[in-house]
Amino acid sequence: MIALTASMVFLSTETETEALLLETNLIKQLKPRFNVVMRDDKSFPYILVTGDHPAPQITKHRGARTRKGDYYGPFASVWAVNRTLNALERAFLLRSCTDSFYENRTRPCLLYQIKRCSGPCTGEISHEDYAELVKEARGFLSGKSRAVRDMMAAEMAKASEALEFERAARLRDRVAALSAIQGQQGINPRNTEEADVFAIIEQGGQFCIEVFFFRTYQNWGNRAYYPKADRSLSNSEVLEAFLAQFYDGRPPARLVLLSEPIENRALLEEAFQQTFGSRVEIAAPQRGEKRDLVEAALHNAKQTLGQKLAETASQEKLLAAVAEAFGLDCKLRRVEVYDNSHIMGQNAVGAMVVAGAGGFMKMHYRTFNIRGEDLTPGDDFGMMREVLRRRFSRLAKEAPASAAAPQGRAAARSMAQGDAVASDDQDVLDVEDLAPDSADGITPASGTYAGITGPVTSMKERRIAEGPPPPVAAPAAPSEDSEAFPQRPDLILIDGGLGQFNATREILAELGVTDVAVAAIAKGRDRDAGREMFFVEGREPFRLPPRDPALYFVQRLRDEAHRFAIGTHRARRKKDFTKSPLDEIAGIGPARKRALLSAFGTAKALSRAALADLEKVPGINAGTAKLVYDFFHERNG
CATH class of the missing domain: 1.10.150.20 (5' to 3' exonuclease, C-terminal subdomain)
Known part of the structure; x- marks a missing residue:
């Protein structure tokens, strides 16, 4: 590590808490080789009960909290949110429609007919009664689930005694819906109302951190992370560094449970309290219900990591099989697959999906809004040329840019003030819901950091001391991390025939790209799977054996690129349809x-x-x- 150090920069802060926040900021911006780097930085979905309308709406929300209302979460996945929303609609009969849909109704919609909405849009329920339903829903989501359910059960019994059987039946259905929410959760603590649980395990140099979210005595889902960390670090050190990055703009639970005790527990608690304004307790329980929750997370971490390692080994074999089938000498670490989608040239988009030893690398997916004015409608070859020109022109610019990065005092000042990373001009779409994401998976140093909006500027004094590095006997040139996922592809796979293949070769030759292999896959006669024709430079067109694993793998790559391209095209087309x-x-x-x-x-x-x-x-x-x-x-x- 010392031999690879070219210079050192020192920044003095007033407190250890400020130093911790600044360190995490720099790690997220620069992704240094020898630090723990949180790879998956996707935001979590929440449930939102709006507060800017007379009849509040209940809906799912992801991203910045700009709309007035109450946010409940986080949930580990959109699937978990949708499942909970479905049950909440049946339990509390709150509307889920948009405000514009609500304001233009003349009669109740289908959700009212199937008893998943109370129909406030057309006056089927009074404002006072609807406000009471909203109050009950907020109470349930705030942790008063047992009190709300007991109150409903008491009202049901009272209605039954008064011979109001229809009202009693409606209350019975709502109580059943609440019970369904709690019954579907799997691990449900009895005495822990709110907690985030982190369990870490290491195997074969790969770390896995499983995170469980418990709110209102319910399990709201879990997610696995695979942080990039030096193998010499202990589980405790990796977990501590991960925690600081995880709560970037995400308020933590009141209780954070860990599978390993960490050294700077008190410092992290102070940083969270200073950032979010509420006390957070961090603990590594040894017994009782809280330890049971940690053990459950550990069990999931072991299972998930084992599956991940097995999939990685299988993926590496498939990549090697593709390299052999195409006659390539290099090891395939990054494969980029390109496809276009349009209707007679309208709303034309190009899509790039990326695969490696870890499977589909969704954070590296890119889409391109094709905007060439000289293109003939339906010119697939011209569209592919534009996509590849933009992709590799940018790739060529990034290499010298990184070499010309500011050094010494300028670099330190830029990092300390939180200058934003240059953004990509490509449209980046999330694979699950086609929502905008950050360019290249990079989180800018400015913006919301650990709950603080804007750069870290609360230090009263900044002293930057720098000087020439001490001489070393044999300084080594900085080298790319061998374990880091490369930014440059080893193989380009085009969904198309000989024309697309030749267009790709022409544009790469024009840009001077000679170290990237190119292959194209053309659909067989009658577009039958298994009869695809392959085009590779230096070889005659060929087919792969019908049961060759490499064929199945390439088909998966092609189909994923097609799915992503057509999904993006449809989203763009839908946006144009709704444009006013x-x-x-x-x-x-x-x-x-x-x-x-x-x-x-x-x-x-x-x-x-x-x-x-x-x-x-x-x-x-x-x-x-x-x-x-x-x-x-x-x-x-």
Whole structure:
């Protein structure tokens, strides 16, 4: 490690807590080789009960908490949120529709008919009674689940005694829905209302940390992480570093349970309290129910890591089989698969999926909005050229950029102030829900860090001391971490025939890329799976044996690229379908747009409205009305 050090920079902070926050910030930005780096930084989904509408909506939420309301979570997966929301709708009959859908209803929707909504949109329930349902739901999600269920059971018994059997039946169904929420959870603590449980295990130099979330005496799911860490570090050291990065913008539970005691427990507790404004207890229990929760997490960690190692070994064999089938001498560490999707050139997108020894590397997926003005509609070859030109032009720029990174005092000042990492011009889509993600999986140093919005600037004094590094006998040149996932592909796989293959070779030759192998896969006659034709440089087109594992693996890669491309295309097409002409008018935001559409029904009717009619719309002043009127009449000519 010392031999690889070119220079050292020292930053003095006022307290150990500030030093801990700054250290975590730098690790997340720079991803140094010898530090523990949390690889999966995807945000968790929450349940949101909105607070900006007379009839609050219950929905799932991921990302920044910009909307007014109460957030409950985190949940380990969208599946867990959807399952819980389904039961909550049956238990509390809260609406899940959007505000615009709510405001335009003239009769109850299907959810009311199947008893998953109380119908506040059309007055099927009074505002007072609906507010009571919202209060009960918030109480249940806040940890008063037993009290809410007991209250419902008491009301059910009272209704039955009063011979109000229909009301008693409705309450019975709601109690059953609440019981279903708690019965589906698996591990349910009796005495631990709220806790995050972390269990770590190491095998073969690979670390696995299993995280369980317990809220309102219920298990809200779990997720496994595989942090990148030096093998010389102990489980306790890895777990401590992981905790500091995990609670980046995520408020921790009141109780954090660990499978290993950590050295700086008190320092982390102080940092969390300073950041989030509430006391957090960190403990490594040795007995009792809390230890049982930790043991359950440890058991899951062992199972998950064993499966991960087995899958990695299998994946490496498949990559080696593909290299052999294509006649490649290099070891395949990163395979990039490209595909395009469009309808006669409209909403054209290119997609790149990435695979390696760890399977599909979804955080490296990229999409490209194809915007070439000289492209003929439906020109697949031209689209592929644009996608590859943008991808490899950027890759070529990143190499010298990293070499020219600021050094010494400038670098330290930039890191301390939290300068943002340069963003990618490619559209990055999350694979599960096609939602925007951060470019290249890099978390900027600025922004929300460990719950603090903006860079870490609370230090009263910053002293940066630097000097030339001491001479070493044989300084080694910095080398790429052999275990790090490479940014440059070893193989490009194109979903297409000879034309796509030649287009790819041309653009790579134009960019001077000569060290990347290229292959193309063309669908067989009648598009039958198993009859694909392969194109590889220096060989005649060939087929693989029908039962060859390499064939199945390449088909999976091709199908994943196709799925990702068409999913992105559909999302873009859907967005265009829902686009309104009002979106093009400066000064017309969501509220005014909603008011205008509510008054006139459609954009077509709005375009025919007289200026006097526009001025009568609530919330639209004379200036805005004139702006809308002029826009439509100039447009219609």
